[in-house]
Amino acid sequence: MTPHFFCWTRRPGRGPQSDRDIPVDVYLLPVYNILMKATIDTIIAEVLSLSPQARAFVAEKLIESLDSEPEFTLSSAWRDELRKRCMEIDEGAVELRDAEDVFARGYAALG
Numbered sequence: 001m002t003p004h005f006f007c008w009t010r011r012p013g014r015g016p017q018s019d020r021d022i023p024v025d026v027y028l029l030p031v032y033n034i035l036m037k038a039t040i041d042t043i044i045a046e047v048l049s050l051s052p053q054a055r056a057f058v059a060e061k062l063i064e065s066l067d068s069e070p071e072f073t074l075s076s077a078w079r080d081e082l083r084k085r086c087m088e089i090d091e092g093a094v095e096l097r098d099a100e101d102v103f104a105r106g107y108a109a110l111g
Contacts, residue, residue, distance in 0.1 A: 047058050074082070088094045 047055060050058065085094075089096065
């Protein structure tokens with residue numbers, strides 16, 4: 001029987017589990033890496049076999065996933081406010097201004 005070795009590491013990220021020591025099974029890490037590489041190679045081969053349009057769609061979704069913060073959620077009050085503001089824009093009830101103009105006026109007002 002192969003012995004298992006454990007080391008302790010910090011859980012990355014945020015939330016209640018972060019900055020807490022957790023055990024990591026060192027014996028299983030090489031196996032995990034081999035399996036992970038095989039899975040990644042399979043996924044890449046499958047994606048490369050798609051049409052250019054489908055590959056572009058997959059690439060776009062992957063890039064979007066890098067920019068998102070999965071742990072971040074809006075409160076219901078902020079969701080309601082966003083809906084209200086979007087509706088005001090759609091209905092033409094508010095005047096939209098160019099950001100460069102707004103910042104220029106703000107900096108000018110600061111002196």
